[in-house]
Amino acid sequence: MSLSFSSVLAMALPLAMAPSTGDSPGAGAFWGQFATLPIIFAIFYFLMIRPQQQKAKQHQAMLDGLKKGDEVLTAGGIYGKIHSVTDQAVTLEVAPNVRIRVARSRIEGRESKGEAKASD
Secondary structure, eight states, rough: OOOOOOHHHHHHHHHHHHHSSSSOOOOOHHHHHHHHHHHHHHHHHHIIIHHHHHHHHHHHHHTHHHOOTTTEETTSSOEEEEEOOOOEEEEEEEEEEEEEEEGGEEEEOOOOHHHHHOOO
């Protein structure tokens, strides 16, 4: 006796569509599932969104505090000493009498004094 896919499907479909005889999920199950959404959002907020916002605030505060003479690192990996600062750009002196202009937002961080002595 050979059964085709369509005949097996025709026999199984009424069983799959029949109501279950056990406990059917009611309104309580819906609210239980709905309650998990805020919990998941809270987890994402505290593990991903909030730390990223704090990091962005720290970076913006560092950019606002840039001044002439600070030693910084750019996003491209260039170390330099700030020669001048404008609203949008920073002029870095990367070697004696060698200056480059870099977008202010591309400054990654200040170079600590310990790093400067270790790299020399």
